[in-house]
Amino acid sequence: MVQEAQRMRFFSQAVFYELTELVNERKKIGLPVIDLGIGSPDMPPPDILPHALRLALDQPGVFGYQRTEGTESFRTAIADFVKRRYQLTVDPIHEVLVTIGAQDALAHLALAFVNPGDVVLLPNPGYPIYEVSVRLADGVPYFMPLKEENNFLPNLDDIPREILQHAKMMVLNFPGNPTASLATLEYFADVVNFARTHNLIVVHDAAYIELVFDGLSAPSFLQVPGAAEVGIELHSFSKTFNFAGPRLAFALGNKQILNTLGKLKSQIDYGVFSAIQAAGTQALQQADTFIEQNRIHYQARRDALFEPLLAANWPVRKPAASMFVWLKTPQGVTAGDFSRRFLQESGIVTLPGTGFGSEGEGYVRIAMVQPPAILQQIAIEMIKRFPL
Numbered sequence: 001m002v003q004e005a006q007r008m009r010f011f012s013q014a015v016f017y018e019l020t021e022l023v024n025e026r027k028k029i030g031l032p033v034i035d036l037g038i039g040s041p042d043m044p045p046p047d048i049l050p051h052a053l054r055l056a057l058d059q060p061g062v063f064g065y066q067r068t069e070g071t072e073s074f075r076t077a078i079a080d081f082v083k084r085r086y087q088l089t090v091d092p093i094h095e096v097l098v099t100i101g102a103q104d105a106l107a108h109l110a111l112a113f114v115n116p117g118d119v120v121l122l123p124n125p126g127y128p129i130y131e132v133s134v135r136l137a138d139g140v141p142y143f144m145p146l147k148e149e150n151n152f153l154p155n156l157d158d159i160p161r162e163i164l165q166h167a168k169m170m171v172l173n174f175p176g177n178p179t180a181s182l183a184t185l186e187y188f189a190d191v192v193n194f195a196r197t198h199n200l201i202v203v204h205d206a207a208y209i210e211l212v213f214d215g216l217s218a219p220s221f222l223q224v225p226g227a228a229e230v231g232i233e234l235h236s237f238s239k240t241f242n243f244a245g246p247r248l249a250f251a252l253g254n255k256q257i258l259n260t261l262g263k264l265k266s267q268i269d270y271g272v273f274s275a276i277q278a279a280g281t282q283a284l285q286q287a288d289t290f291i292e293q294n295r296i297h298y299q300a301r302r303d304a305l306f307e308p309l310l311a312a313n314w315p316v317r318k319p320a321a322s323m324f325v326w327l328k329t330p331q332g333v334t335a336g337d338f339s340r341r342f343l344q345e346s347g348i349v350t351l352p353g354t355g356f357g358s359e360g361e362g363y364v365r366i367a368m369v370q371p372p373a374i375l376q377q378i379a380i381e382m383i384k385r386f387p388l
Ligand SMILES: Cc1ncc(COP(=O)(O)O)c(C=O)c1O
Pocket: 039, 100, 101, 102, 103, 104, 127, 173, 176, 177, 205, 207, 235, 236, 237, 238, 244, 248, 249
């Protein structure tokens, strides 16, 4: 009998498993399913990405192993891009590290910095790898509750002193998944002060930084003077350029943190396929218009989804960012019940908020991965199934 290592228990997600079973049952008997569960972009990347990828495939040496940290030309393009879009000055050689998706960095940071028993401050609800990576490193997660009345920002003053004495790292994520919340530069400035006072490494996951609507923009954590003394920021091609499968992302900021993360990563794997880095270089140089159009598409999706909900007086607030809607379930309906019933009765997959942490009870996450007309129909269906 094959026995898993005990650490494999960190990966069991009972709610998601149950939903997958229900989806499979429906599909087996030929019933339709619309999946608004996983946040995998359904829209294509900018044309320049597949085009540059095809050209790069014919270059000599393209199939060789790559250095972990990324090609110099890609890192230079990253430095130019973040200068143009967020007014950041970063040294492409020491302050940029290419990663195999943001997931790669998130999965390995705790292994590189957390000793057994060290506390890591994490958002609740939050993206699941944050907790898993801490547990794999024998660290201890401390969950900072994200409350709606606090605009889903962690309240730093609420973190107990005895926790802070053992805390090594803090993970933040704005625009947030699943809450779609935005942080201000003032908030980030407080985080930098807090991190200095308590000697914390800050990891800001900015995977959704370019998906912001209504003419707003999301600040970079590194715009705060001195932020690079305490932390790093993660950016991803997956959502910014609808380029999730090729696994392309980058980390910016503190040299020592990036150097140590790179050292660990170089033992675990090699660098991103050079053709993908070459294509990424072109996108960073040429695809600003695409980024604006992508925002417009998601904004239209959000508006289509919210029109029926607002008209029916659902107590909902339009999110200003991300590809997700974090929807409060009607009174008396748990997150799990909502998702289960909506799938069984309407064939629509949503994720129960509890899959993102205990604070997700009473919420479901809807990924806007269908065109506006379908999302509008889904909202109408929701109102019918769950009358207020
Ligand atoms: C908050 C957050 N961070 C990171 C990731 C992973 O991004 P990547 O595809 O770059 O690994 C996701 C993916 O959904 C995410 O939602």
